[in-house]
Amino acid sequence: MKLNTNKIQTAIIICFFIVIIVLFMFLYPLEISDELWNFQNICKMCNGLTIYKDANVIITPLFFYIGFILFKIFGATILTFRFYNTVICLLTYYLTYKILKDLKISKNLCIIFLALIFEFGFQLLGVGANYNRLAIIFILIGLDFYINKKSNNIKQGIMIFLIFFTKQNFGVLYAIAIILYELYKDKFSKKFIANQFKKFFVFIIPTGLILLQMYLKGNLLYFVNYAFGGLLDFGEKNVAILNFEYYALMPIVALIIYVLVLVKKSLFDKHINKEQFDMLTLLFIFSTVMTFAIIPIMNTGHFLLIMPFNLFMLFYFFDIVLLDELFKDEKYNKKVNWIAIVILLILLIRLLSSIFFLDDDEFIKDKKSHFYGIFVENHIVDKSREFQKYILEQNEKGIEVVILTAESAYTMTELKQNHGEYDLLFNGNMGYDGVKRIEKDILSRENTEFLVLTNEEDMFWQESKEIREFIIKNLKPKGEILNYTIYTVK
Numbered sequence: 001m002k003l004n005t006n007k008i009q010t011a012i013i014i015c016f017f018i019v020i021i022v023l024f025m026f027l028y029p030l031e032i033s034d035e036l037w038n039f040q041n042i043c044k045m046c047n048g049l050t051i052y053k054d055a056n057v058i059i060t061p062l063f064f065y066i067g068f069i070l071f072k073i074f075g076a077t078i079l080t081f082r083f084y085n086t087v088i089c090l091l092t093y094y095l096t097y098k099i100l101k102d103l104k105i106s107k108n109l110c111i112i113f114l115a116l117i118f119e120f121g122f123q124l125l126g127v128g129a130n131y132n133r134l135a136i137i138f139i140l141i142g143l144d145f146y147i148n149k150k151s152n153n154i155k156q157g158i159m160i161f162l163i164f165f166t167k168q169n170f171g172v173l174y175a176i177a178i179i180l181y182e183l184y185k186d187k188f189s190k191k192f193i194a195n196q197f198k199k200f201f202v203f204i205i206p207t208g209l210i211l212l213q214m215y216l217k218g219n220l221l222y223f224v225n226y227a228f229g230g231l232l233d234f235g236e237k238n239v240a241i242l243n244f245e246y247y248a249l250m251p252i253v254a255l256i257i258y259v260l261v262l263v264k265k266s267l268f269d270k271h272i273n274k275e276q277f278d279m280l281t282l283l284f285i286f287s288t289v290m291t292f293a294i295i296p297i298m299n300t301g302h303f304l305l306i307m308p309f310n311l312f313m314l315f316y317f318f319d320i321v322l323l324d325e326l327f328k329d330e331k332y333n334k335k336v337n338w339i340a341i342v343i344l345l346i347l348l349i350r351l352l353s354s355i356f357f358l359d360d361d362e363f364i365k366d367k368k369s370h371f372y373g374i375f376v377e378n379h380i381v382d383k384s385r386e387f388q389k390y391i392l393e394q395n396e397k398g399i400e401v402v403i404l405t406a407e408s409a410y411t412m413t414e415l416k417q418n419h420g421e422y423d424l425l426f427n428g429n430m431g432y433d434g435v436k437r438i439e440k441d442i443l444s445r446e447n448t449e450f451l452v453l454t455n456e457e458d459m460f461w462q463e464s465k466e467i468r469e470f471i472i473k474n475l476k477p478k479g480e481i482l483n484y485t486i487y488t489v490k
Helices: 005-027 034-046 062-074 078-102 107-126 131-147 153-164 168-186 190-217 220-229 231-237 244-263 274-294 300-323 330-360 378-396 408-415 420-424 434-444 465-474
Strands: 361-363 375-377 400-403 448-453 475-481 484-489
Touching: 005 078, 034 062, 034 078, 034 408, 062 078, 062 131, 078 107, 078 131, 078 300, 107 300, 107 330, 131 153, 131 168, 131 274, 131 300, 153 168, 153 190, 168 190, 168 274, 190 220, 244 274, 244 300, 274 300, 361 378, 375 378, 378 400, 378 408, 378 475, 400 408, 408 420, 420 434, 434 465, 448 465, 448 475, 465 475, 465 484
Parallel strands: 400 448
Antiparallel strands: 361 375, 448 484, 475 484
16 A cells, blocks of 8 residues: 555654654753742632732733632643643644634645744743733634624624633734724624624623622632733833834735735736635734734733734745646645755754753752652742742741742742742732822731842842832841842831
């Protein structure tokens, strides 16, 4: 029986994707990052606490609800969390590949395009803010409904709900994108208006149920305050613009291509028919609107997260205009497959080579630890052990110890202690007028020690310098531990 080379190559590529993602997830050392903070919040839920009320979560809750269910089934461990994130990553790349196929791009080109997207976004695997990726999964599903002409108001109303309650700004942007596309298709007509109302009613029913559940649990006002009350503060104080010209390149290229096709239709008549132009318009709208998701933190991570939406349009355009005829030739298809395999093989080698550098990180062997079974950066483990010893000693004396930095999450999770919003005092994470409220609360505390970084340069860039300065000015220094100064109320 003659072997099907194409199927063998595809199988190799699929295996590479799975192996790379799984290995990366379970070998990547734990850092002070979104992964740790999000893991801490789901652990709090498993300890009987309620997000928003007992933790200053600033995004909508679906990612945490799903995580809570998984933790209850498989255990509240970092391995469960990384399994959760692995599934999210695999689904993201599967849906990306499915959209490329549904756009009728050559199967072999789909594979190399996916390999390129994977290569560009490889560094995101260990970031841990995978509520973003979960929201993108739902966006990809909703987009694919339009591509396959299987969209309806019920489906899209549900998708808006799922996206909005995973990450609120993504939900708003998705709603804007589909409204613009349907406005292009149906114009401003009675049909268009009726369709938007139908989607809204489908969206509002599950929304009402979630808000009712929050009200009954007593955390609805906390949810509104943290998820929406601090938005202006977050936007004003967390603006980061790094290499913006690099991030803007693909959206600008997409705009130039779309305007060129629109203005010079005669140049593209033999390549682009009405149906293809509609598809190009759909992809252009998503490319443009989703680009705004990188605001206000316009950095590499956020850009790479939404980059596939830019690439969908570019890949589709180049396929129908330049590459369609070329890749009807089977000999080119086989070569493209091997290129994809080489790209993924290089990624796998890079990943495996990183294993040799894990000696600088500690493998957590304590089965009682939430972090059992992974590598953790040495400085995190060493600090935490000293903090845990000190905190337990002070607790025996009736003194509460609050570590006011982003790295406290590891220690607090290990101790199963909760300091509510004090566990992550980031700009924009404290709700409406949060800094003044926290400052007032600090002065009212008795039998409490606040551990503040002695040097401002050691702070994570999103941490509130205002609160640090307030403590230094208004509280009494008691001593030092590691690179922290201990303060108590005067």
